[in-house]
Amino acid sequence: MDVDYIVKAAIALFIIMDPFSSLPVFIALTRNIPNGNRGLAANKAALVAGVTLLVFTLIGPAFLSVIGVSMQSFTIAGGVLLLLMAISIVMGISYGKGEEHKVDVAVVLIAVPLITGPGAMTTAIILAAKYGTDSVMAAIALSTVATWLMLRSAEPIYRAIGKSGNEVLSRISGLLLAAIAVEFIRTGLSI
Amino acid sequence: MLESLVFALAALFSVFNPINIVVYYISLSQGLNDERKRLLAVRATALAACIAVFAALAGGPFLEFMGVRVSSFRIAGGIMLVIMGIMTCMGNSDEKKNGSGDSIIPLASPLMTGAGTISMTILLTEQIGIYTTLLALAIMLAIALVFMLNAYAVRRVLGDDGMLVLPRVLGIVVVAVGVQYVTAGFGSVV
Numbered sequence: 001m002d003v004d005y006i007v008k009a010a011i012a013l014f015i016i017m018d019p020f021s022s023l024p025v026f027i028a029l030t031r032n033i034p035n036g037n038r039g040l041a042a043n044k045a046a047l048v049a050g051v052t053l054l055v056f057t058l059i060g061p062a063f064l065s066v067i068g069v070s071m072q073s074f075t076i077a078g079g080v081l082l083l084l085m086a087i088s089i090v091m092g093i094s095y096g097k098g099e100e101h102k103v104d105v106a107v108v109l110i111a112v113p114l115i116t117g118p119g120a121m122t123t124a125i126i127l128a129a130k131y132g133t134d135s136v137m138a139a140i141a142l143s144t145v146a147t148w149l150m151l152r153s154a155e156p157i158y159r160a161i162g163k164s165g166n167e168v169l170s171r172i173s174g175l176l177l178a179a180i181a182v183e184f185i186r187t188g189l190s191i
Numbered sequence: 192m193l194e195s196l197v198f199a200l201a202a203l204f205s206v207f208n209p210i211n212i213v214v215y216y217i218s219l220s221q222g223l224n225d226e227r228k229r230l231l232a233v234r235a236t237a238l239a240a241c242i243a244v245f246a247a248l249a250g251g252p253f254l255e256f257m258g259v260r261v262s263s264f265r266i267a268g269g270i271m272l273v274i275m276g277i278m279t280c281m282g283n284s285d286e287k288k289n290g291s292g293d294s295i296i297p298l299a300s301p302l303m304t305g306a307g308t309i310s311m312t313i314l315l316t317e318q319i320g321i322y323t324t325l326l327a328l329a330i331m332l333a334i335a336l337v338f339m340l341n342a343y344a345v346r347r348v349l350g351d352d353g354m355l356v357l358p359r360v361l362g363i364v365v366v367a368v369g370v371q372y373v374t375a376g377f378g379s380v381v
Binding site: 048052056063064066067068069070072073074076077078080081084085088111117121122188 | 281
């Protein structure tokens with residue numbers, strides 16, 4: 001357990017969780033609910049995202065060893081999924097289109113796969129192998145809280161940077177994600 | 192034997208994705224009375240079993256007959272698993288839900304025994320032998336049937352959130368298994 005590791009891991013997770021591209025979706029999906037309840041929706045989204053990530057970090061590796069999947073394969077798999085996610089973010093394809101309009105469903109869609117997607121799960125497992133499980137647990141808590149704060153402040157942030165500012169930021173984080181994805185695939189292939 | 196059975200069960204569990212089956216089963220069986228709901232689950236499982244057993248028995252010999260090497264099929268089957276996993280993770284599930292007419296078809300295949308399960312079955316037969324594969328398939332189909340017959344209890348336990356989250360997690364595992372087979376296939380080529 002090292003503060004340096006926790007901070008590094010938390011930053012990596014925060015980048016992968018990418019609340020910048022979650023924010024516009026979050027606002028779009030919760031626009032019909034009254035102002036007081038948007039906070040509750042943010043709580044729920046962050047909770048589902050954090051718990052999913054914690055559970056997967058704990059039991060994911062054990063499950064992988066039973067199934068005979070090596071860490072390399074899992075890294076490549078994560079990289080492929082991440083790359084697809086990045087492409088969808090850069091191209092502006094949104095998740096959950098045509099799904100039910102119930103706010104509950106919308107909130108879960110924001111939590112998984114938007115915040116805790118395959119990318120965040122893969123990153124958490126890889127970071128756990130690198131920095132130790134306890135550090136990553138703390139990092140997950142930190143990055144989830146940071147994401148939660150961003151979701152809580154969805155409206156003021158959105159107003160401040162505006163629709164086009166948010167659009168641009170999402171594209172840039174998509175590009176960053178693509179680079180991280182390629183790095184994952186290369187790590188898995190060790191080239 | 193026991194070890195390869197556990198391996199086969201874990202691998203099949205991720206491609207079968209019982210929770211995903213429950214999600215579709217609930218939406219496909221809406222409006223049916225309890226009797227018809229049970230019948231749908233049993234019939235779908237029976238059809239899925241037929242397809243899976245046929246794949247297990249005929250898959251290997253057929254590939255051999257066609258002159259396909261095991262390594263080639265590992266690569267092909269692995270690619271199939273990667274695509275199936277990606278669809279589970281990111282896919283929009285709406286198209287598959289609109290099973291008009293006899294809903295046994297989307298449920299038994301491609302949901303229970305689609306390209307993913309068929310590839311997995313054939314890969315398992317050449318890896319751990321046909322008997323262990325058939326045993327694992329039987330157990331897995333029984334698990335799927337139990338999940339469907341208790342669909343509403345499963346949903347109560349997991350909640351709507353769990354029902355959305357868990358199938359996606361298993362989807363990532365399927366992608367990883369697929370990548371593992373592709374690399375194994377290339378490993379025996381190079």
